[in-house]
Amino acid sequence: MIKRSFFGLVKPKLQYEIIDEAQAEPVSIKTSKQIMLYIDQSVDPSLENAGENAGNVLLKTGDQVKTGQKIAMTDDAADYLLSSQSGQISKISTFVGIMGKNYTSVTIDVDGESSQNVDEGFKNVCQAPSLENAREFLTGLPGQPDFNVFFDSEKPVKAIVVLGVDDDLLSTTNQYFVKNNIIAIKTGVDLLCKITGISNAILIVPQHLEQVAGSSGAVVKTVDSEYPSAHPELIMRHILASEDGESKSKSGIAFFSAEAVCAIGAAYNTGKLFLEKLVTFVSKDGNKQLVSVPIGTPLQDILNEFNETLNDGDRVILGGPMQGISVFSADYPVLPDTDTIIIQDKNQITERSDIACINCGECVRVCPANIQVNQLIRFLEAGQYEEAADQNDLFSCIECGFCSYVCESRIPVFQHIKLAKHTLESMKAAEESNA
Amino acid sequence: MHSTLKLTVSHAPFWHNGSSISSKSRNILLASLLAVIPGCYQYGSAAVGVVTLSIASAILWELLINFISRRPISVGDGNAALIGMMFAMMLPATTPWWAVVTGTFFAVVIGKEIFGGIGANPFNPAVLAMTILMLSWGDLFDFNAALLNYQFDFNSVYPLVLSKSFGAPAVESLPLMDLLQGKQIGGIGSTFGIGLILGGVYLMLRGVIRWEISISFLAGIFAAALCFNILNPELYAGPGFHLLTGYTLIGAFFLATEDSSSPVNFIPMLIYGLLGGALTVLIRNIGTHIDGVLYAILIINLVNPIVDKIRPKALGKGV
Numbered sequence: 209m210i211k212r213s214f215f216g217l218v219k220p221k222l223q224y225e226i227i228d229e230a231q232a233e234p235v236s237i238k239t240s241k242q243i244m245l246y247i248d249q250s251v252d253p254s255l256e257n258a259g260e261n262a263g264n265v266l267l268k269t270g271d272q273v274k275t276g277q278k279i280a281m282t283d284d285a286a287d288y289l290l291s292s293q294s295g296q297i298s299k300i301s302t303f304v305g306i307m308g309k310n311y312t313s314v315t316i317d318v319d320g321e322s323s324q325n326v327d328e329g330f331k332n333v334c335q336a337p338s339l340e341n342a343r344e345f346l347t348g349l350p351g352q353p354d355f356n357v358f359f360d361s362e363k364p365v366k367a368i369v370v371l372g373v374d375d376d377l378l379s380t381t382n383q384y385f386v387k388n389n390i391i392a393i394k395t396g397v398d399l400l401c402k403i404t405g406i407s408n409a410i411l412i413v414p415q416h417l418e419q420v421a422g423s424s425g426a427v428v429k430t431v432d433s434e435y436p437s438a439h440p441e442l443i444m445r446h447i448l449a450s451e452d453g454e455s456k457s458k459s460g461i462a463f464f465s466a467e468a469v470c471a472i473g474a475a476y477n478t479g480k481l482f483l484e485k486l487v488t489f490v491s492k493d494g495n496k497q498l499v500s501v502p503i504g505t506p507l508q509d510i511l512n513e514f515n516e517t518l519n520d521g522d523r524v525i526l527g528g529p530m531q532g533i534s535v536f537s538a539d540y541p542v543l544p545d546t547d548t549i550i551i552q553d554k555n556q557i558t559e560r561s562d563i564a565c566i567n568c569g570e571c572v573r574v575c576p577a578n579i580q581v582n583q584l585i586r587f588l589e590a591g592q593y594e595e596a597a598d599q600n601d602l603f604s605c606i607e608c609g610f611c612s613y614v615c616e617s618r619i620p621v622f623q624h625i626k627l628a629k630h631t632l633e634s635m636k637a638a639e640e641s642n643a
Numbered sequence: 644m645h646s647t648l649k650l651t652v653s654h655a656p657f658w659h660n661g662s663s664i665s666s667k668s669r670n671i672l673l674a675s676l677l678a679v680i681p682g683c684y685q686y687g688s689a690a691v692g693v694v695t696l697s698i699a700s701a702i703l704w705e706l707l708i709n710f711i712s713r714r715p716i717s718v719g720d721g722n723a724a725l726i727g728m729m730f731a732m733m734l735p736a737t738t739p740w741w742a743v744v745t746g747t748f749f750a751v752v753i754g755k756e757i758f759g760g761i762g763a764n765p766f767n768p769a770v771l772a773m774t775i776l777m778l779s780w781g782d783l784f785d786f787n788a789a790l791l792n793y794q795f796d797f798n799s800v801y802p803l804v805l806s807k808s809f810g811a812p813a814v815e816s817l818p819l820m821d822l823l824q825g826k827q828i829g830g831i832g833s834t835f836g837i838g839l840i841l842g843g844v845y846l847m848l849r850g851v852i853r854w855e856i857s858i859s860f861l862a863g864i865f866a867a868a869l870c871f872n873i874l875n876p877e878l879y880a881g882p883g884f885h886l887l888t889g890y891t892l893i894g895a896f897f898l899a900t901e902d903s904s905s906p907v908n909f910i911p912m913l914i915y916g917l918l919g920g921a922l923t924v925l926i927r928n929i930g931t932h933i934d935g936v937l938y939a940i941l942i943i944n945l946v947n948p949i950v951d952k953i954r955p956k957a958l959g960k961g962v
Contacts, residue, residue, distance in 0.1 A: 211661040
């Protein structure tokens with residue numbers, strides 16, 4: 209954990225992790241006995257045949273699935289994952305994640321090495337790359353590429369931005385792909401340009417990788433090594449705004465992680481879906497290790513690999529230290545967007561408090577979005593979310609977590625902000641459905 | 644699935660820079676000792692008594708309010724002790740015990756707790772209490788009378804009284820080096836300039852107080868005093884004198900920088916400080932009061948919410 213420096217005159221600085229020359233090669237985790245996939249939706253398993261709006265239920269307990277097969281609960285569902293192993297579905301249940309988000313959890317008992325079968329669905333279409341079959345088959349790739357932005361007719365996409373930087377601290381996943389696999393990124397970018405018809409592709413890399421990235425032939429832009437400059441929102445404003453005066457809103461730009469672009473390129477070139485996620489594993493003693501792991505592998509298998517034991521009160525974090533989520537159990541699987549896994553010991557955890565804001569202003573001076581957090585938090589603590597949104601720039605927040613990191617009163621500011629946004633959004637959704 | 648392992652689950656971020664209110668209070672208390680210990684050395688055990696009584700009674704008042712209002716006990720954050728210390732630093736060493744206890748009551752209860760506790764006070768609690776006491780029992784805080792029985796090896800007349808009553812030539816006999824070394828009478832912790840400056844620099848470097856406020860406060864005093872001095876050198880003392888006498892240094896480093904009652908944005912902090920400095924000199928030179936620092940700080944505390952509206956546009960708002 210990075211503590212405040214002795215001299216506090218300057219703003220706190222958090223440096224992004226830099227992938228070094230001598231970085232050890234990723235460790236491969238052997239195939240688990242079981243994988244779990246959390247699909248972003250909610251179908252009540254007890255109502256499998258009921259729902260009027262839902263399409264036909266595709267999967268049920270006992271079904272055999274093949275490697276690379278789409279795992280979606282209904283045939284018209286937009287969200288799906290790709291099974292990284294062949295096996296038999298042993299359990300389907302619902303799971304409520306952070307901010308009340310519903311997931312369907314599908315547990316697959318993995319078959320032995322000999323009986324692994326590859327699903328042919330994608331192989332049949334990979335000769336003719338198109339946006340439609342990319343959306344149909346590739347959203348479940350590592351890095352979770354989102355093709356839906358290309359289908360929004362109101363906001364035509366003007367540029368594709370490939371993030372060769374990692375959004376949160378401690379992660380080196382995307383840097384690893386830029387450093388070691390720039391050819392694959394180039395292939396992937398060319399392919400994306402071809403299927404979308406967009407010629408404007410920009411590769412964002414940290415400064416120390418500018419040379420490597422230059423060899424890809426794509427337009428390369430660099431970002432600072434200080435958190436949160438690699439945040440997509442800030443990249444868009446600071447780097448892309450100078451290029452195109454109009455592109456000041458998030459619409460019109462499609463973001464892809466370097467990992468996803470590599471996987472897309474490889475998928476169309478070989479017809480095989482690459483379903484291993486590259487994850488930075490941070491153990492309790494702070495050691496960092498890149499791990500290549502099949503999507504859906506439960507965390508416990510990775511912990512076993514590193515001989516890491518969990519005790520009561522420890523914290524398991526999926527994602528970086530600033531924006532990640534902590535989970536209730538080590539059975540949680542690695543998902544396509546999991547870049548980092550952090551294990552914190554009980555005594556490394558700083559407790560939050562409910563002491564009032566003392567108005568020291570650290571958060572205001574550190575906020576990359578120039579929000580008056582000291583005013584905002586007073587409204588949020590009182591539950592006056594609408595005032596917070598109207599008068600105190602709630603929705604300008606880019607969710608970097610810096611305010612909570614520096615708070616002297618140790619108020620969970622970021623949590624208040626997320627809760628306020630979530631509450632307002634669900635109120636709005638409720639109003640719209642009633643109208 | 645049914646493991647009994649209980650993991651800690653909380654919201655991001657999972658790191659914290661380790662700062663806390665208690666460490667902040669501790670740092671300010673430590674820095675203030677640089678000025679308080681020489682003060683106690685100068686005024687003897689009476690001063691030690693005032694300082695300890697002030698801190699102790701401030702903590703007890705807060706504890707009492709915690710019990711009455713049935714809120715969690717908050718004396719652990721050190722803020723009450725800090726208020727007690729700040730208040731004692733301004734007092735003359737001969738202040739009677741009842742005045743100290745009354746003063747900390749005004750500071751902690753009226754100045755802070757009735758507004759809702761830490762972070763909610765519109766005025767600096769210690770300054771508010773001190774002005775209430777000065778207006779109520781003015782005689783107690785006439786430093787010349789209060790410290791009459793002390794024998795010093797320097798001119799033991801309160802410097803600001805000299806300049807107020809006899810004009811600039813009267814204070815020419817006070818070398819600035821002597822003033823800096825604390826060879827002047829005044830509050831227990833407000834005369835030893837070297838200690839206050841060292842403490843202030845330490846706090847600014849550590850980021851405990853906002854340097855913008857302290858520096859601009861001193862700059863405001865310097866600029867305003869210089870203007871007066873240039874206009875009428877016979878009547879108004881120079882900026883050096885104003886910087887080193889009365890409550891100027893404690894005001895700049897310890898009082899004006901109080902978190903809750905000062906602005907947080909860059910330009911407002913500068914305005915806040917400059918305004919405080921200029922007001923101080925105005926009150927000293929043409930007002931009726933002898934020292935203007937406390938009144939100036941109360942006034943800028945009032946202005947704080949308005950000047951803090953000068954702020955950069957949030958991301959995505961406006962052009």
